[in-house]
Amino acid sequence: MALAALTEAETRLALLVAEGASNQEAAAKLFVSVKTVEARLTRIYQKLDVRSRAQLATTLRVH
Template sequence: METGPHPGSPRPGGAPAAPQGPHPGRPAFGRGDLRPVRARPWLDLTSAEPAVPRDERRTAAGKSPAAPPLTEAELRLARLVCEGAGNQEAAARLFLSVKTVEARLTRIHQKLGVRSRARLAAALRHS
């Protein structure tokens, strides 16, 4: 068998040719193919489990351990919502779009580890 640049032919030095993928001239590499190209450190990183499972990354209060404080804009919105304003009313009073209000409320809920407006109000009262 000749050695040459054609797909599937052996490479000089006896190394086998890379498996061919769906696109001609491009090798098909899957996760199991990382060992032959000496990518052991990458393989170790991709197969390792996280040090702390995702569920256990929250503290007993439900907050992330290093939750950043609310920004002034988030605090203004949170106070309006706790006073009973709906998303549309809060958007109008703060000169924002409803989508922006929704996005900020999502961030506020994540930062404080709450899932409802009632819990948000309780969290603000305790802070």
């Protein structure tokens, strides 16, 4: 499963983004900065070998 490769914090962010949350919305919901969201998204993309929010959403739905 794709989420197994992620930390708990990364999983929460990945699910929010896959549901359509913007970086700003995700930051507010997770009580972190937008910079933190950007850094975590970069790691998530690398771990799951995806290149876009749409591809992330597809990957999380399929697995």
